[in-house]
Amino acid sequence: MTAFPDKKTIMSAEEFSSLRDLIEREFGILLRGDRRLTLHTKVSHRLSILGLSTYKEYYDFIVADPTREELFILASHITNNETYFFRERPQLDALAEILQDIKREKQGGEQRLRILSLASSSGEEAYSLNILIHESGLFAWNWDVEIIGIDIDRTAVSKAHAATYTANSFRSLNGDMSRIQRYFTVEDGRYELKRAYAKNVEFRHANILDSGLYAGLAPVDVIFCRNVLIYMSDPATERLVSNFSSALTETGYLFIGSAESLIQKTNLFTPEYREKVIVYRKNSEAQADAGQQRT
């Protein structure tokens, strides 16, 4: 048996807590308990690449980096990028219905539909939404449709731009090749999204906790922010939700992962129960209260 250094020699408790606190402060992501081995396993290659020998040096390097690039790299190695096309189908079915309501509401107004896919990882969610909009046929003529994916992981964002996937990204389709072949060019186990279905989808490398990000994105009709709140602290969730509230139109819709909940975490949104799924809507009373407090 090989003798491994134990976790104390790999990373001191102080080194762990300073990195953990940094990640929570900047990205809202919580590392619960003593996760030194996990952190080491996920980021030790950064030390090798940067030629550093302790986590203290690594921490100092990150905080001294004015570009914040290494900070984002650190976070991207800690998070889970798991995603696939048409994940949580019932939510997408609910969206298909909602799209009809949105179209009705916008009748005679500005023909513009904007959807955010926050924590978009490698883009499967954003492209699924685009395919859904395309299949609905509702926004085909003279509509300005825009889907924007945002993630902290640069590698994931590049993958999303490339729009080329493996079979793993289609696990929820249970081998439904007809749908795959309609939208993808399949070659040697690689599935490349046909350009026509990628053209109104864009991806950005950014932190969804950063409130400045939303000013340039509003007004947004629908926000998808799924399977990332589970990793976040309550204060970070509050910050996020307030960002969502300022970006969404008054009648906008918010989707979070089916294993996540905002109930008792915010009064900015109220749950709306649709068949099988919960969609969050802005709470007009909370907005009014906030308005009154301001005046």
Next chain:
Amino acid sequence: MDENQDRLNRLRTKDWWSRKKEIEELAAGHEERHLAVLESWLRKGEDHLSRNIAMEVFRALGSGATAFLVSLLSDSDADIRIFAANLIGDIGDKDALTALIEALEDTDVNVRIAAIEALGKMGDARAVGVLARRLEDSPWSVMAAVDALGRIGGDEARTVLHRFLVRGEYRGMTCEALERAGDRASVEQLMQYVGRGEIGGLALRALVTIAERECVMPSPLFIAETLPVLKDLVQSPDAAVRRAALIALSWAGKADAAPCLIAALGDDGLQEHAINGLMALGRDAVPDIIGALRGRGGQRGILAKILSMTGEVHAFPEFAGDADSEVRTEAALALGTVNTPEAKALLVKLSADPVDEVKAAAVLSLQLMKGGAGNDGLSR
């Protein structure tokens, strides 16, 4: 209506938050003169609001109300005696210890149970002897006594609980009490019950919680013997039992635990323990790690990293073209320590990888190869 009664009556109309605030203010003034009114409210069987407010005020009064509540322990109404015992337990004033111990002889079993629970909440070790005698009472009293002993803790309570483990019908509860109160000696005691019958999972859970808390590890022999049971329990529907089983497997140092450990890498709550277990297995885990990397499963970056930490760098050429960039990064770093023409050719290829990190790792490895130095010590 007198002013006291009036003030208390106003509490009934308030919402919970303002009531809480007023009760705090009232209690801060040591308003013992309200006791008689509060007692009458306790007696209002159907009026739950009055009764609840009375209980809130008693709790807020704290030790100021203890003597009065002790007097209620000899009330003729059993319900009042139960409320009094509950409140004394919540307040936790040790002056009431003797009165509670006397209440253990009450003719009404529910009063006895309330007194047992109150002694548990009070947490005074002087009650251990009398509680131990309650282990022969009615089943509900026994369960309450086991729980109370767990809350009180300490050497004497632990000894009683260890002995009580023989009683199969209460073993589950006893394990839970020991999970709270146990020490190193409890680990030995619990070992014999791991995997035995329905409560085997509870015994394991208690054992692992104590072992983690006390920083001890059961003997490798014990874990080796229980390995088949642990592999079963790692599939338990109870998440806490699954966690305990995985932690125990991570201590096992047995290669046939590797597949379970690898499967647990994908579970956020178990990841740290799974990595720990695989690192402890070292080279013994290599065949399973390579098998998992050849498959299509997730957690590939972590698997590659652990593989590299085992020192098995010669396995990496196979994964230099992996679809996962984290695996390629690991391959690039590992190949830098393998001085073969094949490794070099792969590194040249990886140094043109589309992912920056892979490229950087490959370039670094090529430089190291040229310089003839090995990779740095700590981080690899």
